[in-house]
Amino acid sequence: MQRYECRSCGYVYEPAKGDQLNRIPVGVPFEELPADWKCPVCRADKRLFQAVGVKGKPSGFQENLRYGLGVNAMPPIQKNLLIFLGLALGFLFLMSFYFVE
Structure with missing residues (x-):
């Protein structure tokens, strides 16, 4: 599944790990997170996250x-x-x- 990184602090949301602080279970894709979900580290909005790709995928263009x-x-x-x-x-x-x- 696609991972997303917070552009404010660098936190990476991985669906395979979920978000224990905000009680998001394992396996929930980023697109299905609640609209009011915030970064667990810096409390940035969901719109400040950008896709960084799948874990283990070769990097580069x-x-x-x-x-x-x-x-x-x-x-x-x-x-x-x-x-x-x-x-x-x-x-x-x-x-x-x-x-x-």
Whole structure:
């Protein structure tokens, strides 16, 4: 389901989590929230929220996802794994020079 972010404070309403503070149950889409619903963090109106997409969806413009070596089409969790695995391998490579005689 589509997530929405408050432009005032950055709070993200996720239907998969609901809103416990305002007693909104899990699974309620943003469009079905009451008209008087407010951001639980900064109390901003519902109209100050903007759609940020589905969680785990590749970021960026749709037309740019096909460029590169396939990394652009990866979801953020896979990109993070690739980046930190590369950093760990680089660190281990540099540390291996301590064992060279």
